Amino acid sequence: MxxxxxxxxxxxxxxxxxxxxxxxxxxxxxxxxxxxxxxxxxxxxxxxxxxxxxxxxxxxxxxxxxxxxxxxxxxxxxxxxxxxxxxxxxxxxxxxxxxxxxxxxxxxxxxxxxxxxxxxxxxxxxxxxxxxxxxxxxxxxxxxxxxxxxxxxxxxxxxxATLADPELRYRQRYADLAVNPQVREIFRVRAAITRALREFMDSQDFIEVETPVLQPVYGGAAARPFTTHHNQLKQDLYLRISFELYLKRLLVGGFERVYEIGRDFRNEGVDRKHNPEFTMLEFYMAYADYQRVMEFTEEMLLFTGKQVLGGTKFTYQGNKIDLGVDWPRIELSEAVLEFTGIHLKDYPDAASLAAAMMAKKYNVPAGASRGKLIDDMLGAQVEPRLIQPTFLYNYPREVSPLAKSLPSNPQIVERFEGYMGGFEICNAFTELNDPLDQLSRFEEMSRNLKAGDEELHPMDEDYLRAMRYGMPPNGGFGMGIDRLTMLFTDQANIREVILFPHLRKREE
RNA sequence: GGGCGCGUAGCUCAACGGCAGAGCAGUGGCCUUUUAAGCCAUUGGUUGGAGGUUCGAAUCCUCCCGCGCUCACCA
The missing domain is CATH 2.40.50.140 (Nucleic acid-binding proteins)
Structure with a gap:
């Protein structure tokens, strides 16, 4: 340059x-x-x-x-x-x-x-x-x-004849903002969204906290981390992939309701829905379960919509979306049945499910667990069709190592995800607070991690210790602020809602 | 990573095998209520980069760089 x-x-x-x-x-x-x-x-x-x-x-x-x-x-x-x-x-x-x-x-x-x-x-x-x-x-x-x-x-x-080349717009965002007033407006909306979310959380008696970005052990999500190094301490550190494990430690400490809005980093593919760093809201609510969190989510997004959009209705990529109606709650297996015709209960193991998926010409990754297959099918077949706000609930245990199982079925966990505009915007569950169960989940993951699934995260001994002191039952929640901003500003690409999105290094 | 597409003046775009152009911006001039002001004149280009084909390449081919869409991967 x-x-x-x-x-x-x-x-x-x-x-x-x-x-x-x-x-x-x-x-x-x-x-x-x-x-x-x-x-x-x-x-x-x-x-x-x-x-x-x-x-x-x-x-x-x-x-x-x-x-x-x-x-x-x-x-x-x-x-x-x-x-x-x-x-x-x-x-x-x-x-x-x-x-x-x-x-x-x-x-x-x-x-x-x-x-x-x-x-x-x-x-x-x-x-x-x-x-x-x-x-x-x-x-x-x-x-x-x-x-x-x-x-x-x-x-x-x-x-x-204003600056239109997306590459130049992102690389020289200052110039983009200077000449494109509609771009400035996107970031005003973005600020209004975080302001409204904070206002709502604060009004519901949550305390906003800040937890480490640099972590000796990463966890809380299925993703590969960025690695860095502390010179004086001669210690490798990871940039966090979620806030979850630290926020739940705070429940052990006696806070009943905590939330954090901040940056997560995931060392994975970049596309129109994914940036290597992105902004999350996570909250943990003691004495609530996932059903309660579902209600809370609706209230929160209704409030945010009213504050930011001045109403409950907006258009996303040509689809009219209304936040003002009760979100349908569909059991995951029902949604899979509806959109794929596959009865999950007929395929109790990975091999039979993979065969059923292959019969439908779906992409089937080699060596995937049953839970992973279900998750894949969800992403490819179900998610794009969920335009109106919708909750899917009751997820497979293998892809939810921090969630509590249904009392009636240990293979299913009390987890839900919220969808809107054809993509996932939030993820929540009744948090696992049994340290013995959590230990066995970690052990299960460690085995798989050694077996080569890099997205799983390693054992967090300190987190287990915290849980042994006693963690109240609680419901936890995470939502991508970038994606919510995409919805509220009708943008198809996450880069449009991030001021300085990551682009490949360019020799100048 | 695979496929498709794109990269031309400061910006937006033409030219698609035969002299590289327009509008705006810029520069010089006229103009005392304009508003994409108008009128006259005019500057500005290693056509992303490197090779190749050809009498001749912005245009065709190969490779490289970057971006977009898409599939794969991925919360």
């Missing part, structure tokens, strides 16, 4: 302008600015004073990035944009003097940040504008913004 030494013609021209300003004694990057209103406030205040038929003109000092310039001889129109909207500047030789007008005309460019003051007024065309009496550069832009031009249509800014 040697661009700084390889300027384009446009950049060289702007550097010359910058040098000229400096030569004239004008600092193009001053440390302080003045501002009386945001653009949106100024427009609102002006419209209010207009209604009151106030004789006193409204004065304003505004700041923003120049988004368009229209020069017409001795007057110049320009739009500036701040974080709250855009507003038109009107610069006229009569008000400024020809010299100042020429200064703007010759040395100010689209992309520059400027400060301008004067009186608010309405142009002949009816647009609320600032009649500029004074202006100054507050940050000169060297590189042209990757967008052509703005158009104002009925008060809405239409941006033409």
């Amino acid at each position: 040697d661009e700084t030494h390889d300027y384009t013609d446009i950049e060289r021209g702007r550097l010359e302008k910058l040098q000229h300003l400096r030569a004239e004694g004008i600092e193009p990057f001053p440390p302080r600015v003045e501002r009386s209103h945001t653009n949106a406030e100024a427009i609102k205040a002006f419209e209010k004073s207009e209604k009151k038929k106030s004789k006193k003109p409204l004065r304003a000092t505004l700041v923003g990035r120049v988004r368009s310039i229209r020069t017409m001889g001795k007057i110049i129109f320009a739009h500036i944009e701040d974080g709250h909207g855009s507003l038109q500047l009107f610069l006229r030789a009569n008000d400024l003097g020809e010299e100042k007008l020429e200064l703007f005309r010759n040395y100010y460019d689209i992309g520059d940040f400027v400060q301008a003051s004067g009186e608010m007024f309405r142009t002949r065309a009816g647009e609320v504008s600032l009649r500029v009496e004074e202006f100054r550069m507050i940050a000169k832009a060297i590189t042209p913004l990757p967008a052509a031009k703005d158009e104002e249509v009925a008060g809405e800014v239409v941006r033409h």
Whole structure:
């Protein structure tokens, strides 16, 4: 990335302008600015004073990035944009003097940040504008913004020929955000989602906690971890793949309701639903079981939807989705039957189930356990069809080493997953709190881990010790915030809801 | 990892075996209520990279790099 030494013609021209300003004694990057209103406030205040038929003109000092310039001889129109909207500047030789007008005309460019003051007024065309009496550069832009031009249509800014190449948009997210207002909006929604979730959790008497990202033993999910190393301690560490085992230790410690919103890291495939690091909400609720957590999940998402979307309905990739109705609760085996025609109870072992799946031409990974096969079938055949909010419940034990079995069937665990828009958004279960049962689950996993299934996690002795002190019965829950954001912002790719998504390293 | 597709000016895109172009941006000029302002003129390219085929390659072939979609893998 040697661009700084390889300027384009446009950049060289702007550097010359910058040098000229400096030569004239004008600092193009001053440390302080003045501002009386945001653009949106100024427009609102002006419209209010207009209604009151106030004789006193409204004065304003505004700041923003120049988004368009229209020069017409001795007057110049320009739009500036701040974080709250855009507003038109009107610069006229009569008000400024020809010299100042020429200064703007010759040395100010689209992309520059400027400060301008004067009186608010309405142009002949009816647009609320600032009649500029004074202006100054507050940050000169060297590189042209990757967008052509703005158009104002009925008060809405239409941006033409704007940055569209997804690779450039992700690699230079700053440029993407600078020119694509709809991208900024996605991240406002994302922030509103986490805010609403925190508000809800806090209102339900949960305490927000932070647990280690760097962990000596990883666990809580089926995934391969990233590995790192502490130099002084000469100790290998893992980036967490879930928060689960630490959060449940806190229940042992006496907290009844804990949650954490933070980053998980999984060293696995990257695609439109998976980024190597992603944001999870996990919570653990003492004295609740998975049925209670299902109810809670509905309440939580209903609240979040109302807060963020202002209602319960939204459209995802052409499908209308309503959070306001009770989520159907379907037993996993029923869902599999409905979408594949396979009766799980007719295939009690991996070999017979694999044969049944092969008969249907489903992909069957070699050496997979029965639980893994069911999980695969779920992902490929069932999940994409679950558009409306739906819970599937009662999962196979082999793929749920931290969940409590059904009293009536040790091979099935009290676990559910929530689906929406064709993908999984949350996963929850009645947490296993029997240290002896947990030990045997770990041992089972360790055997499989040695046998080569790298996604299983190793024994966590300390977690078992914690559990031996006594862990209250509890329901636990995890939800991908990125995926919820995809749903609420109608984005098909997880990269659109992550500010700086991971991309392959590029030699520059 | 497999398949398909894409990569051309700062941005958005044409040209698809025969002189590498347009709009916007930029630069110079005209223009005192414009709003993708308009008008005149004009700068800007190792066509992602390296090889090959050909009289001639942005275009066809091979490899490499990157991205997208998809399958596989994967919560």
